[in-house]
Amino acid sequence: MAFNSSAVMMGPASDSVCCMNNSNNPFTVRKTGPASVKPGQAFDYNVTVIFQGNATGVEVVDLLPPFLSASSNGSSWRSVTAAGKGPSGACTVVQVVPGGNDTTLRTRIACSLGPSFTWAAADRAHIIIPVTASSAAQGNLTNEATATDNQNRTASDRQITLVEAAPLLPFVVYKSGPTQPLLTGQSFNYSIRVTFQSTCRGVNIIDVLPPEVKASAVNATWFTRRTNTSTPCITNAAASPQVISCSLGASESWAAGDVLEVTLPATAGANASSNATNTALVVDDLGRTGNDTFNVTIVAAAPGVIKLTKTGPTAPVTHGQAFNFELRATFEAAGPFTAASIVDDLPVGLLPGAANATWTANNTAAGRLNGSCETTAARSPEVTCNLGASTNWTLNDTVLVTVPVIVNSSANGSLVNSATITATAGNQTVSSTANATVIVTAKNATSATLKVTKSGPGASVRPGEAFIFNVTAGVAKDGPVNPLILVDELQSTDVKFQAPLPAGCTQNSDQKATCSWNESVQAGADKQLQFRVVASRAGVFQNRATVFTSAPGVANQTATAPVTVVDSNSADAAIAVSKMGPTAAVEVNTEFTFSLAASVPQGSVSSMVLTDTMDAATGITFLRVSPDAGCTVAAQLLRCNLTAPWPKTLILTAKGSKAGTFTNRVEEVKPQGLFSAKLSKTVSSPVNTQGQTFNYTLTVTNNALTGDSSSAATIYNIVITDNFPLGIAPTKKHWVKKGSANSSCSFTGVESRSVRCSIARLLADEQVNIMLEAAADGKNFAGKAAAQEVLANTASMTCSGNKTATALDASCSRSSSANTTVSGGDDVCMCHAAAVLGFKQQWMG
Incomplete structure (x- = not known):
């Protein structure tokens, strides 16, 4: 922290007094549909809402893109609920104009999933949205469905469907039928759909059934939405029993966008066939012809083999x-x-x-x-x-x-x-x-109480540096419960899980993992988990863990933990501030100005906080500052959040009510990297055999020059954290030199792999060494064929620049890594063991 001063002389005074008064969504949406369709083709979108927690009054809205319209059979939805309540319902369809620059008339489909129904974790709702591509549709159509609950929490998903290029014919023919094999003698329907691209007339539809398929006794019919009527087709059973003809009227004219559908009942013949091909032919009065085919498979019943x-x-x-x-x-x-x-x-x-x-x-x-x-x-x-x-x-x-x-x-x-x-x-x-x-x-609803706790790395970390979240989940009292389920979620896409996940856990996405125990979990039988995480940028990120069960009557429990990620690009930066006041005496109750300049003489700093305080006993009152962006002015306090570029000059206007000579001091808060602390980590042996013990040494140094009496020279509340990887187990033996009553280490987490050491303060040019004993326990080889593996281990440190600070300063963050190679052999180098023992004895005095 740097200071600068300026003196002000005041003239005769008069008495005066001045006073100063100081997200998260419980559901996801998945939308699917065909990758490509033809103009005029009818198809379905399928929307699934998957609940990870409670949500009430959920509504799903699908605003169809231009060239898509809702089919006549309407949308519907059904549910799968853990409680088996089974709600279902219909959807509404309206025509809307989105507004703004979009003035196209669009179709809006809204499905209310129960205005007062509460969905729970593991519930699902499935929505079918039948639509039709218009005859003018082409290219990629992007369709998005959005779910919203009564707390305005939303989730959405989109489907992109390609509409194939429209043909030059005035109509498009599409034929469909059953895709599963048919049994001999089984009745079924063919469907023929004709979508008109341009004007034509005198249209006839002719369908010639294959020999393996027989015409049904029920007439084929054609239906047009233009009149909403069905008209029978003609089958000449005597002369041509396999030919079905549908005449749409010799003088009837059809326009672009018209659609008609033919339903053609048929019966599978008595003989099996692997490829019974049926062709539908459409002809207009100009001889323009379109067709489409469809194949069915017919099988005969066989004895059970x-x-x-x-x-x-x-x-x-x-x-x-x-x-x-x-x-x-x-x-x-x-x-x-x-x-x-x-x-x-x-x-x-x-x-x-x-x-x-x-x-x-x-x-x-x-x-x-x-x-x-x-x-x-x-x-x-x-x-x-x-x-x-x-x-x-x-x-x-x-x-x-x-x-x-x-x-x-x-x-x-x-x-x-x-x-x-x-x-x-x-x-x-x-x-x-x-x-x-x-x-x-049935069993009585349990009164079990679940519990979950969560902790982060304790110290700040850097972008790209892996760190650990520790989670404990279980039953606090009563119970047991079966199953026990934990969902761990990162609240930003800038933070991702890293493999491997704990046993029994599945990674659902970069930001979500689900762990399940399908067993009877008793109170006290806690589940300990460690999640490896990495962040891509600086910031403060939250991590949330929720534990629940499908057993009725048991409430979910949630715990959160933050992590602070800081950049490292200002390690060698320096900042400065200067202040100038009036050079001549100022009369009482007359305004005058201070000039303050903040600069960065070395390195790169993106922001700083400038603070100017005045003792109220002086009678000097701050009035205003220019420019005032990012600044707050009180009677005896100026505080400005300043950002690059540098330098920044401020003009502070003040007024005095008492005579005298007064000194005013301004300070700027140092940016990240100005602490003189250094952390280094070394390992006593780079290669260790399974079962062998060795030492890590953490050295913390205050590089400030001896004799520097400024408050920045002493570092306070130093915290070093170290999360040991699987394969290295701390023995909990440790030594601190030079130590004090307020310097100690603690071991927590799974197998005590999370270490936290604290040092009360570190004077200028002072150094503290911490030795941690560990053992190569070989657990990293479980399920692996490898006999040797390099295990990376990183220690992190943070501190504060004030012994009374209530929180650690992220800008003091440091880290250092040391790798060791662990082999699975049984031979231990005795000369190395003796050297380590001697090192311990020297430290222990």
């Missing part, structure tokens, strides 16, 4: 309990079978577990196989295990599937769980189904 068995718990289960269903499929024919998949349709009341369903198999050709299954979100979720589209299965091949589930709080009584395996043998689809029944007994 795959055996499927399913088992679950034989004892009753209760709300919140986690368990597994086990499925076993055995191929009992030579096949070969391909495109095999197993679908487990969970009944209402059972939810997918925290872990994915998995499968393992013994395959004659490929040997041991394994994979993960996918869960389709729904009120009654489906677990699908695809066993490989091109994998061949033959006689005596087996597949084992494990499906983890959790009992929902709404479940009760007998629940039947059904699973089906399907596969293709030749041109036929074969399948087998198995069921398992579980008995659910």
Whole structure:
């Protein structure tokens, strides 16, 4: 801190007196739709709102972009809730003009998810929004859905869909039908959609069914939104039973934007077919022709040649309990079978577990196989295990599937769980189904109280430097609970998680991780976790951890912890301030001015705080300052937040009420880097064998010159933190030299890997050494084949420039790293051990 002074002489005085009076969203949105469509094509957007916490009065709004309109069948939504309340509802559609520079008429779809309904963690809402691309649509269409609750918290997601280039024909033809294989004799519908691009007339639609498909006894019909009427098509059953003709009127004219749809009922024939192709042809009175085709697959029923068995718990289960269903499929024919998949349709009341369903198999050709299954979100979720589209299965091949589930709080009584395996043998689809029944007994709502605590690194860190958040989660009293779930969230995209995460945790995004324990967690059985984090810029960032359970009646608990990230580009900076006052006597109650100049003679400083104080006993009162940006003026106090460029000159106007000669002092707060502290970290042995102990030495030096009596020469409240990596365990033995009654170290966190040492003060040219003993415990080799690994370790320091400061000064932040190589061998170098022992003895006196 630097000071400068100026003197003022006052004339005769008169008596006078002056006085001075001193975000977060509990939900996310995911939107999906087709990657590309044709002009005039109808398709669906799917919007899923996933809740991570409580939210009430949620509304989802989708403002369709130009060239998209809502389909006539309307939007709707349904829910999946942990409480099983199952709300659902419809959506409203209105035409709006967004306003501002956008004057295009747009379609707004709003889905209220219950104005007074409260959604909870693990709940989901699924919205289907049917739309149609206009005939003029082209290029990329960006569509965004936004969810908002009654606290104006929002989340959104967007989908980009490419509209393919429009053809030169006056119409576009699109034909569709069932995508799954049909059984022989099964009834189904083809759909033909015609979108008009320009004016035409005398349009006919002709559909020739393939030999493998027969026309239905029910007439085909065509429908136009222009009149909202359906008209039968013609089938000549005697002459041409496979030809369906829809005449739209010889003189009927169609304009750009008109759309018509043909529904064509049909029946799969008696013979199997892998590629029954059907073509729809559209012709106008000028002979312009458009067409589209669609293929269907027809399979014949076959005897069961795959055996499927399913088992679950034989004892009753209760709300919140986690368990597994086990499925076993055995191929009992030579096949070969391909495109095999197993679908487990969970009944209402059972939810997918925290872990994915998995499968393992013994395959004659490929040997041991394994994979993960996918869960389709729904009120009654489906677990699908695809066993490989091109994998061949033959006689005596087996597949084992494990499906983890959790009992929902709404479940009760007998629940039947059904699973089906399907596969293709030749041109036929074969399948087998198995069921398992579980008995659910309700339990009383628990009165358990959860707890969570969180702490950051303690000292400031630098951009790009990894640091640790420590989290403890568990049950404070009563209980137990099952499952226990922790969500850890960083509140800025400038801060990201770094691998590896703690065991049992999954990284959902750069700023979110979820940890689950599907077990009965008792009070006192706390879960200790460490999250590695790195920041990309300077600032103060919050980290939030929330612990909860799906068991009813248990409240969520949340804890937060900040971290201060500081830049290091002003380590060698210096600042200065000068002040000039009147050079001649000033009469009482006459205004005069001070001139203050702040500068940076060395290095780079982005900002500083200038403070000018005056003793009220002098009778001098500050009136105003120019320029006044960033400044606050009180009777005896001027405080200005100044920013680059430098120098900055201020004119402070004052007035005196007493006669006399007075001295006024101004000070500027030093920027980051002007503390003379230095931190260095060394390790006694660069290479250590598993089981061996060694020492880290932390040296803190005050480089201020001896004899400097300014307040900046002494450093106070020095705190050094060190988070040891997995593989290095502190023994808690430590030595401080030169020490004092207020100098000590503490060890906390998982396996006491978080070390915090404090030093009360450090005089000019003074040095303190801290030795920490550690052991190479080999835990870093768990699950690894490597026999040697380099482990990095960084110590951080901060301090304050005033012994009465209530907070540490981020600008005093320093850090130093030391690496050591740990090997997994059993041999220990005795000469090195002796050298370390001697070092300890020397320190211990």
